Amino acid sequence: MLDTALWICLTLIVLAMALNVYRLAAGPDVPDRLLALDTLYVNSIALIVLLGLRLNTKIYFEAALLIAMLGFVGTMAICRYLLRGDIIE
Amino acid sequence: MTFFVIIEGVLAFLLVAGGIFAFNGSLGMLRLEDFYMRLHGPTKGTTLGIGCVLLASMLYFTVTQREFHVQELLITLFLFLTAPVTGHMLAKTGLHMHVRFSPRSRGSLPEFHDEDVGQGRVARPARARHPWRTRKARRSRLRQGETS
Numbered sequence: 001m002l003d004t005a006l007w008i009c010l011t012l013i014v015l016a017m018a019l020n021v022y023r024l025a026a027g028p029d030v031p032d033r034l035l036a037l038d039t040l041y042v043n044s045i046a047l048i049v050l051l052g053l054r055l056n057t058k059i060y061f062e063a064a065l066l067i068a069m070l071g072f073v074g075t076m077a078i079c080r081y082l083l084r085g086d087i088i089e
Numbered sequence: 090m091t092f093f094v095i096i097e098g099v100l101a102f103l104l105v106a107g108g109i110f111a112f113n114g115s116l117g118m119l120r121l122e123d124f125y126m127r128l129h130g131p132t133k134g135t136t137l138g139i140g141c142v143l144l145a146s147m148l149y150f151t152v153t154q155r156e157f158h159v160q161e162l163l164i165t166l167f168l169f170l171t172a173p174v175t176g177h178m179l180a181k182t183g184l185h186m187h188v189r190f191s192p193r194s195r196g197s198l199p200e201f202h203d204e205d206v207g208q209g210r211v212a213r214p215a216r217a218r219h220p221w222r223t224r225k226a227r228r229s230r231l232r233q234g235e236t237s
Contacts, residue, residue, distance in 0.1 A: 012108030
């Protein structure tokens with residue numbers, strides 16, 4: 001049962017990442033692409049956690065935490081750049 | 090024995106719910122017609138989905154390795170804290186860049202300043218002045234006052 005649920009979740013998250021990539025490529029404006037990139041990193045965290053569940057190891061959590069923090073900082077930096085024209089004033 | 094069956098059922102439910110929520114958020118981001126509508130999907134659906142997945146991972150490692158496992162709780166807390174901030178900043182960016190409105194998402198924007206919706210100039214902070222420079226200028230000004 002757990003294996004089936006894992007495969008279902010993996011398939012759904014990979015499909016979600018495919019939709020994000022479509023929006024990233026075809027977004028009509030810059031904030032759309034930025035939103036797609038933000039969602040893409042959140043989904044990639046879920047994918048890494050699922051990989052850790054599948055392989056039964058704990059070494060991927062640091063990678064997930066690192067992706068979470070760097071993704072947030074990157075999104076904030078691009079938002080600041082688009083809003084104010086400068087990242088650190 | 091029953092305990093493990095129940096735990097397995099809870100884990101399977103959490104995994105499937107997380108996958109469905111994450112897919113739903115991305116589907117909303119793909120299908121909705123406006124940037125401000127599209128912002129709803131990832132900020133709520135995907136965050137809840139990844140929360141479910143991380144909760145399932147935490148439960149699995151707590152049960153199988155027989156020790157309390159809280160690293161996932163750290164990631165969950167961080168994501169739940171940062172997702173509203175990201176959504177707020179993205180909405181401000183969209184308003185600032187004049188992203189196209191759909192007629193169905195039009196509303197009043199009472200709480201924004203003019204520069205937030207792109208109607209006015211962005212207020213820039215005053216240029217930072219070095220204290221030693223102002224101190225030196227004041228000293229020279231004082232000296233000039235003494236001489237004149």
